[in-house]
Amino acid sequence: MYILMEIDQNERDLKAYLPLTERLYQILDNQKEMASFLEGIRDCDLNKEPFQWVRNYALVELLGTGAFGRVFKGVKNYGFMHRIDYAIKEINTAQGVFGESRNERNKNIADIVNELKIIRQQLRHPNVVRYYRTFIEGEKLYIIMQLIEGACLTEYLAASLEKKKPLKTSRVWSIFLQLVLALRYLHKEKAIVHRDLSANNIMIGPGDGEEKVTITDFGMAKQKLSNAASMHSNVGTLMYACPEIVQRLPYGERADIWSLGCLIYQMVALRPPFDGDSILGIANRIAKGSYFCHPLNICSSHLIQSVKLPTLK
Numbered sequence: 001m002y003i004l005m006e007i008d009q010n011e012r013d014l015k016a017y018l019p020l021t022e023r024l025y026q027i028l029d030n031q032k033e034m035a036s037f038l039e040g041i042r043d044c045d046l047n048k049e050p051f052q053w054v055r056n057y058a059l060v061e062l063l064g065t066g067a068f069g070r071v072f073k074g075v076k077n078y079g080f081m082h083r084i085d086y087a088i089k090e091i092n093t094a095q096g097v098f099g100e101s102r103n104e105r106n107k108n109i110a111d112i113v114n115e116l117k118i119i120r121q122q123l124r125h126p127n128v129v130r131y132y133r134t135f136i137e138g139e140k141l142y143i144i145m146q147l148i149e150g151a152c153l154t155e156y157l158a159a160s161l162e163k164k165k166p167l168k169t170s171r172v173w174s175i176f177l178q179l180v181l182a183l184r185y186l187h188k189e190k191a192i193v194h195r196d197l198s199a200n201n202i203m204i205g206p207g208d209g210e211e212k213v214t215i216t217d218f219g220m221a222k223q224k225l226s227n228a229a230s231m232h233s234n235v236g237t238l239m240y241a242c243p244e245i246v247q248r249l250p251y252g253e254r255a256d257i258w259s260l261g262c263l264i265y266q267m268v269a270l271r272p273p274f275d276g277d278s279i280l281g282i283a284n285r286i287a288k289g290s291y292f293c294h295p296l297n298i299c300s301s302h303l304i305q306s307v308k309l310p311t312l313k
Contacts, residue, residue: 050078054142055135057088064152066200068095068219073147086132089143089219093136109141112219116143119218122190127182129203129216148214150205153263157199161270171211172267175204178213179260186215187253196220197259198237199266238282239272246283265291 027033050058058078063071069091076084099105113134120131130146153175160167179202186192194201194215201217220236236245242258244251265273273291276282285291 050075054088054090054137054140057086057142057144059088063087064200066217068092068097069141074144085147087129087145087147087216089145089217091141091143091219092139093141094139109136112141115221115223116218118223119192119221123186123192123218125182125185127178127213127215128185129214129218131218143219145216148203148205148216150203150211153199153202153204153267156204157266157270166270167267169268172264174210175202175213175267176260176264179215179263182213182215183253183256183260187256190223192218192221192223193253194218194221194256194259196236196240197256197263198240199263200237202263238279238286239274241286243287243289246286 027037050060052059052072054074057074057076059072059074060078061073063073065071069089072088072090074086074088076086093105093109098108113136116131116134120134123131129148131143132146133144135142156167183194183197186194196217196219197215201215203214203216204211205214206212236255236259238246240259240262242251242255243249245255262273269292271292274282274285275292276285
């Protein structure tokens with residue numbers, strides 16, 4: 001997938017693949033790099049032995065690591081013909097973020113499990129990940145969910161930044177519109193606020209005719225009990241958090257809309273609008289709405305203006 005990102009995906013001009021070919025020749029000439037390359041190929045082996053078992057799921061590959069835990073590729077019916085692949089999130093519930101005392105942690109974890117049960121029963125949308133099961137083993141919370149093909153938006157942005165080549169405006173619009181459809185479904189039809197919409201939690205992969213965008217990781221999601229209800233928990237990824245969250249004020253669905261605005265800005269500028277050397281510095285910028293003004297082309301400027309005012313309201 002990273003190779004495809006390097007050549008801007010589905011490129012038909014064979015000349016675009018010349019740098020890739022040259023890179024492969026360099027690897028062949030370097031014994032150490034060749035060994036690493038072959039190890040990577042072996043890691044793609046569907047029949048490789050699991051390194052850990054959790055109940056009847058075989059964990060065969062580490063897909064990513066986040067602030068609250070790790071995500072693995074897991075297999076049910078491992079070793080049989082009709083194997084089923086899943087993404088399995090492992091969360092260490094002993095972390096202080098879930099509470100200082102055991103009773104507080106138990107209550108908060110129970111709340112998360114209950115919310116995930118609601119989400120599992122209700123969510124059916126092409127741009128929203130499917131959830132199948134949640135259980136606790138020791139001090140670890142495991143969330144079994146749909147395995148999405150592709151890569152997260154963070155990886156695409158990192159590749160674009162390395163090439164100093166922003167995403168095409170048409171592609172940004174496609175991602176934006178699919179995210180809007182998903183959020184409309186969550187907010188209007190299911191009264192669910194994601195609360196951690198970030199580049200790490202957006203997967204981009206193959207679809208019917210165009211790439212498909214999927215919102216993942218609903219571990220911090222919350223269902224509103226009424227249209228007038230608001231939330232107070234300080235959750236989510238700071239760079240995408242709205243002013244209400246950093247100031248510990250009540251908030252609702254607009255927290256997700258703010259995060260969406262930050263994502264659009266990051267896609268066209270290749271930098272987050274709110275960044276800094278310290279957590280306090282980032283929080284102050286968010287509270288004041290003081291975002292970085294990175295240079296943009298005309299099309300990107302129009303795109304930013306179209307989402308900036310609704311986000312700031």
